[in-house]
Amino acid sequence: MNINPDIPATTAVPGEKELIEEAVALVASYPKVPITVDCVIFGFDENELKVLLIRSDLPLFHGKWSLLGDFAGDQEELDDAAYRVMRSRTGMDDVYLEQVRTFSNPKRHPGGRVLTVAYCSLLNIEHHQLKTHENELHWHSFNGLKDMAFDHQEVLDYCYKWLQKRMQEHPLGLNLLPDKFSLRELQNLYEVVLNVKLDRRNFRKKFFSMDLLIDTGEYEDDVPHRPGRLYKFNFQKYEKNQRSWIGIDF
Amino acid sequence: MNINPDIPATTAVPGEKELIEEAVALVASYPKVPITVDCVIFGFDENELKVLLIRSDLPLFHGKWSLLGDFAGDQEELDDAAYRVMRSRTGMDDVYLEQVRTFSNPKRHPGGRVLTVAYCSLLNIEHHQLKTHENELHWHSFNGLKDMAFDHQEVLDYCYKWLQKRMQEHPLGLNLLPDKFSLRELQNLYEVVLNVKLDRRNFRKKFFSMDLLIDTGEYEDDVPHRPGRLYKFNFQKYEKNQRSWIGIDF
DNA sequence: TCAAAAGTGTTATTGTTACACCCATGC
DNA sequence: GCATGGGTGTAACAATAACACTTTTGA
Numbered sequence: 001m002n003i004n005p006d007i008p009a010t011t012a013v014p015g016e017k018e019l020i021e022e023a024v025a026l027v028a029s030y031p032k033v034p035i036t037v038d039c040v041i042f043g044f045d046e047n048e049l050k051v052l053l054i055r056s057d058l059p060l061f062h063g064k065w066s067l068l069g070d071f072a073g074d075q076e077e078l079d080d081a082a083y084r085v086m087r088s089r090t091g092m093d094d095v096y097l098e099q100v101r102t103f104s105n106p107k108r109h110p111g112g113r114v115l116t117v118a119y120c121s122l123l124n125i126e127h128h129q130l131k132t133h134e135n136e137l138h139w140h141s142f143n144g145l146k147d148m149a150f151d152h153q154e155v156l157d158y159c160y161k162w163l164q165k166r167m168q169e170h171p172l173g174l175n176l177l178p179d180k181f182s183l184r185e186l187q188n189l190y191e192v193v194l195n196v197k198l199d200r201r202n203f204r205k206k207f208f209s210m211d212l213l214i215d216t217g218e219y220e221d222d223v224p225h226r227p228g229r230l231y232k233f234n235f236q237k238y239e240k241n242q243r244s245w246i247g248i249d250f
Numbered sequence: 251m252n253i254n255p256d257i258p259a260t261t262a263v264p265g266e267k268e269l270i271e272e273a274v275a276l277v278a279s280y281p282k283v284p285i286t287v288d289c290v291i292f293g294f295d296e297n298e299l300k301v302l303l304i305r306s307d308l309p310l311f312h313g314k315w316s317l318l319g320d321f322a323g324d325q326e327e328l329d330d331a332a333y334r335v336m337r338s339r340t341g342m343d344d345v346y347l348e349q350v351r352t353f354s355n356p357k358r359h360p361g362g363r364v365l366t367v368a369y370c371s372l373l374n375i376e377h378h379q380l381k382t383h384e385n386e387l388h389w390h391s392f393n394g395l396k397d398m399a400f401d402h403q404e405v406l407d408y409c410y411k412w413l414q415k416r417m418q419e420h421p422l423g424l425n426l427l428p429d430k431f432s433l434r435e436l437q438n439l440y441e442v443v444l445n446v447k448l449d450r451r452n453f454r455k456k457f458f459s460m461d462l463l464i465d466t467g468e469y470e471d472d473v474p475h476r477p478g479r480l481y482k483f484n485f486q487k488y489e490k491n492q493r494s495w496i497g498i499d500f
Numbered sequence: 501t502c503a504a505a506a507g508t509g510t511t512a513t514t515g516t517t518a519c520a521c522c523c524a525t526g527c
Numbered sequence: 528g529c530a531t532g533g534g535t536g537t538a539a540c541a542a543t544a545a546c547a548c549t550t551t552t553g554a
Contacts, residue, residue: 019309019310019360020310020360022361023308023359023360023361023362024361024362025361026308027284027362027363028361030364031284031322031324032282033284033322033324034282035283058273060266060270060273071281072283074281074363075363076356077354077355077356078354079354099351104322104327104329104367106326109277110269110270111272111273111274111275111276111277111278112273112274112278113277114277114280115285115328117352117354168498169500183534184533196495199517199518199519200532200533201518201535202516202518206516209515210500223525223526223531223532224526224527224530225524225526225530225531225532226526226533226534227525227526227533228532228534229533229534245444245446246418247418248418248440248457249419249496250419250420250421250460432506434506449544449545449546450505450506451507451509451545452543452544452545454507455509470506474503474504474554475503475504475505475551475552475553476504476505476506476507476550476551476552476553477505477551477552478505478506479507497516
């Protein structure tokens with residue numbers, strides 16, 4: 001790289017400055033598209049999977065439910081944009097967030113072509129108070145949702161499938177629970193999200209055998225029956241022992 | 251919807267036409283970004299994983315290898331754009347292609363901000379002849395690749411991890427082999443891509459027990475040793491018997 | 501006849517499923 | 528004392544991992 005960009009290395013070869021100008025001109029000549037991020041924010045409450053929604057602020061979709069989203073800033077990394085959306089609308093921070101997929105149907109926005117990159121987030125409803133209730137921002141039951149704004153139904157359905165798959169391979173779901181949880185809560189979570197019925201003893205055996213639950217020594221409170229032990233998840237140990245080879249399974 | 255858009259349903263409420271105009275104006279007011287698709291096209295030849303590359307045509311990256319990519323058309327679905335890239339540069343068609351991830355680092359293109367959506371493709375090198383060799387388009391060994399143009403090294407590494415994971419859950423890898431293949435070829439493929447050593451007898455048992463291999467009755471040819479039986483993969487049967495619940499495994 | 505890979509079974513171990521009874525607590 | 532869910536063990540079964548010899552072909 002030249003120290004002084006005004007003096008090219010040789011007179012025959014263009015300097016880095018010229019090359020960059022050329023690249024800038026090239027990029028400027030290409031079609032551009034508005035980009036949004038849309039956040040599918042899952043929660044778990046009262047034994048139901050919930051998703052954080054607002055009323056669409058686009059009059060064309062008056063009354064319809066919409067995911068939380070916003071246009072991406074000019075020089076903004078999309079992960080940052082997704083975090084910004086979460087923070088600005090809910091005050092939530094430091095949560096699990098992951099890019100899931102980009103939706104590019106040219107008809108997906110009635111105002112013209114808009115790409116959206118879907119992000120999926122999982123958080124514990126109790127630990128994060130909504131900072132606003134503008135546009136009826138609220139936790140909506142995942143089941144029975146239909147006829148959302150834009151292509152948000154499709155985005156949501158895709159993210160739900162993603163969640164189901166991902167939860168079986170990674171301890172994602174624990175982000176939906178409080179820090180301390182009973183095994184019953186954990187099992188309910190898996191049963192509800194994966195839509196299966198699991199054997200209680202086998203479920204316990206499975207989780208205990210992974211040796212990733214830390215017994216807090218504490219017990220549930222305010223339950224109208226024998227209280228269960230409360231556990232924490234050992235995320236540290238999990239991170240350390242990542243398996244690489246699993247097996248062929250299809 | 252109004253039959254005649256010039257006469258709103260009521261005088262107080264704006265008609266659909268006005269709402270759409272409003273949406274169009276809104277979209278027009280937002281920042282726009284150029285979008286590209288980049289195709290990571292994997293092949294398998296001489297017992298090595300290969301990837302289809304060209305020399306970057308951006309002078310700034312003179313001599314560096316680049317994925318096949320192009321800007322997305324104004325009203326083009328990104329899947330279509332990825333297909334177009336494959337077809338226009340290689341003549342290949344009707345191949346496995348899937349969106350993997352969007353890369354949005356604002357610094358990833360020296361000419362300014364350009365988003366790219368990475369697609370991953372798997373095909374059999376023998377069955378698809380390159381239609382051109384412009385820009386040194388060729389099958390490059392995956393191993394030992396480094397210092398590519400743009401962030402293409404990162405994109406490629408991400409797609410490789412994606413491939414490894416995906417190949418264990420779906421019979422993706424078969425797209426890399428000829429229609430008829432021996433079990434040795436199949437095992438080599440898995441060993442190379444997943445970078446593991448597998449027991450031959452257990453590997454056979456595994457695949458036969460899935461009952462998805464069709465014995466063609468034919469045998470290898472031109473091998474300097476006892477020829478192996480050739481099989482086809484029963485994609486139809488596989489598609490029909492998709493499992494929904496697998497299990498908790500992490 | 502040699503080299504090279506094809507083809508083939510058994511055993512030990514591990515993980516998974518199915519299943520039923522007593523226990524602790526709140527009401 | 529009763530309703531509710533907590534907590535526990537075992538046996539059958541399925542899947543996986545480890546391991547070695549004979550067969551077939553081309554050269």
